[in-house]
Amino acid sequence: MIADQRNSASLQTRHFIFILVAVSVALPLIFKIGLPLKVTAEVQGAYDFIDELPEGSAVIFSFDHDTGTLPEMIPLAEALLRHCFKKNLKVLGLALLAEGAAVGDDNFRRIGNEYNKIYGVDYLFWGYRPQVTVAILGMGENIERVFPADYTGKDLRSFPVMQNIRNYHDIAAVITVADGDMPVSWVHYGQARYGVKVIPAVTAVMATTIYPFLQSGQVAGLIAGLRGAAEYEKLIGIPGKASRGMDAQSSAHILIIGLIIAGNIILIRERRRKRS
């Protein structure tokens, strides 16, 4: 009987917490707060690197994520793509995870249309290739050998954007939008072996994996999580999904800290009760 009452109370508490989380995330998304945001050095580094590239330089976007992390990945990719298109860079895309292919192609066309860019002339999406290591190493020798055709199956050499692009020597940077440790593979095989500059745009939880490469100068910058995307949106002057999401993230973090404090107050009270 007592055990049943305890289980019921625990379930009620859990449901109450779930409702609190839903409210704390939903309200800031509906009613915009607009909390001020400071740009961190690693995001500024990535922005400066891309901003200083001469017009017409080629950059590769690698969509190395699945669809589970889209709410964090899409704002990152959109902000970086907007910057690249704004700078009139040649934007080339690929995916090293199968699900990233459809996401990448859609992002390229959607953001490309915003800037009146033409597929095949200003940007191109190559598609998906399996086996990360071999795909990265192969492009260091000859991109056309790894991707003989684009995502729609047309010959890669038929696109004007591919003129004078053979391997990483003709690429200014690789921007890897990833939810796992794929940027580490890009550093190991792309940067260390062929010297191509790597800019990781990763989920917040993956940031600590990249920090050692940032300090060693093996990556040109780091954009991590929704916060990184919001900072980048601030730098390019186009507030988007990430800037809106930061308010929700702030309130969710505050709620979790509040719950931790509440949980510990209960622990202290239980200890005192047992002692007395």
Next chain:
Amino acid sequence: MLVQFFVPHRASTTLYEMVLDWVQIIYAFSLLVGAAMLVRHHAKTALRPSAKDRPYSLIVLSGIGIMLVTGLFSSRGPGTAFLWIFQNVQAPMQATMFSLLSFFVASAAYRGFRARNTQAIFLLAAAVLVMLGRVPVGEMITSYFPDGADWLLNVPSMAARRGIYIGIALGTIATSLRVILGIERTYLGGK
């Protein structure tokens, strides 16, 4: 592959490119084998009317079938059935599954994140510092929060991460040497 790395001759480069091609082809076929095994497993369950998991297997098989047909018989560009299903079914479902984590993290934080001993107190302090330091509201309270979070990520966390990386690298070198020198033969079925 090791020799090729140090000898950038045309012949070694050609051989290297050929090896890379073959690895990709083998990997692609391994994906095919994986998909075939998945279909076989679920087909067995789906054909047994008494199987408890039969509905799930039927859903898996229908999903594979629909995506295979739309993927093979329609192009992959915008406005296709394949992309529509991907964007409106698969992506929201996976994102929903991932988003559920936030509810369980909040619940677990309340029930499990307790300062029971010294280590737990340090863990708790680090978590609160990073959580506040990585959102704008932390900056609004005091600049010590973002500065503290940055220090935590750039110094102690990085030191631990570097240690792990160095350990992995040394372990990989040691294992590779054992395989090359024939000391390690378990991959051949030996002891």
